[in-house]
Amino acid sequence: MKMVRAVIRPEKTEEVAAALDKAGYSSMTKFHVFGRGKQGGLHVGSVHYDELSKVLLMLVVEDGEADEVMEIITEWGRTGNMGDGKIFVTQVDEVHTIRTGEVQL
Amino acid sequence: MNEGFASVHAPVAFGEGKEQTSGETLDAQFAAGGGSRAIKEVVAVIRRGKIAETKKALEEAGYPALTYQGAEGRGKQRGFLWEIDPQVPSEPEEARFLPKHVLTLLVPDADVPPVIEAIVRNNRTGYHGDGKIFVCPLEDVTRIRTGEKGETAVR
Numbered sequence: 449m450k451m452v453r454a455v456i457r458p459e460k461t462e463e464v465a466a467a468l469d470k471a472g473y474s475s476m477t478k479f480h481v482f483g484r485g486k487q488g489g490l491h492v493g494s495v496h497y498d499e500l501s502k503v504l505l506m507l508v509v510e511d512g513e514a515d516e517v518m519e520i521i522t523e524w525g526r527t528g529n530m531g532d533g534k535i536f537v538t539q540v541d542e543v544h545t546i547r548t549g550e551v552q553l
Numbered sequence: 554m555n556e557g558f559a560s561v562h563a564p565v566a567f568g569e570g571k572e573q574t575s576g577e578t579l580d581a582q583f584a585a586g587g588g589s590r591a592i593k594e595v596v597a598v599i600r601r602g603k604i605a606e607t608k609k610a611l612e613e614a615g616y617p618a619l620t621y622q623g624a625e626g627r628g629k630q631r632g633f634l635w636e637i638d639p640q641v642p643s644e645p646e647e648a649r650f651l652p653k654h655v656l657t658l659l660v661p662d663a664d665v666p667p668v669i670e671a672i673v674r675n676n677r678t679g680y681h682g683d684g685k686i687f688v689c690p691l692e693d694v695t696r697i698r699t700g701e702k703g704e705t706a707v708r
Contacts, residue, residue, distance in 0.1 A: 469648045477598055477626035539690055546676045546683035
């Protein structure tokens with residue numbers, strides 16, 4: 449299985465989450481985080497914002513579903529401006545459901 | 554004994570630490586089959602309010618080192634309120650997020666089963682929303698204080 453972690457704009461969270469839910473990926477965890485990218489934050493005149501507020505969405509999906517999830521996040525989280533965020537995909541070896549003790553998704 | 558204590562606890566430069574804490578010798582050991590350097594990241598999404606007993610249980614089991622953070626999440630039930638209170642069966646029109654805690658532990662491969670057991674034993678209520686545990690492989694770990702790498706860095 450794969451863990452998909454997407455850093456997105458906070459104002460896009462609801463749209464992205466709703467789109468994922470509609471496509472059948474309702475399970476996810478949401479973190480409020482602060483970060484910056486290649487541009488080193490945001491410069492407005494003489495004011496420099498070092499870290500910007502972002503939302504990190506974490507989903508664990510089957511291997512073959514990671515691409516679709518990434519497409520949905522890209523489609524709904526995109527504004528075309530810098531700061532739209534990044535998506536990271538990593539390997540997950542095992543998933544345990546605490547309620548039942550099952551070892552699967 | 555005092556000398557030993559001082560040498561262990563003296564601040565070391567990053568490059569130095571690697572030699573002193575035997576990154577190379579460990580590599581040699583691993584090459585010779587002397588151990589596994591495989592580390593796993595155990596990420597557990599659990600109910601808020603279960604964190605105190607989970608921490609206590611993990612500490613008693615010998616895993617005091619952990620990180621946790623507040624998060625919001627939902628699962629297959631799309632955030633039904635009976636995740637929080639089973640007495641309130643409500644069907645939301647749209648999915649919603651419920652408050653959760655996310656617990657992260659870094660442990661050597663062999664310690665994954667006892668950690669999972671401790672988490673499951675203390676978090677199972679039998680109702681939806683008990684959470685999931687993800688076990689992810691890690692390439693490497695560095696202890697910032699000493700520069701130690703691999704399995705020794707998480708012990």
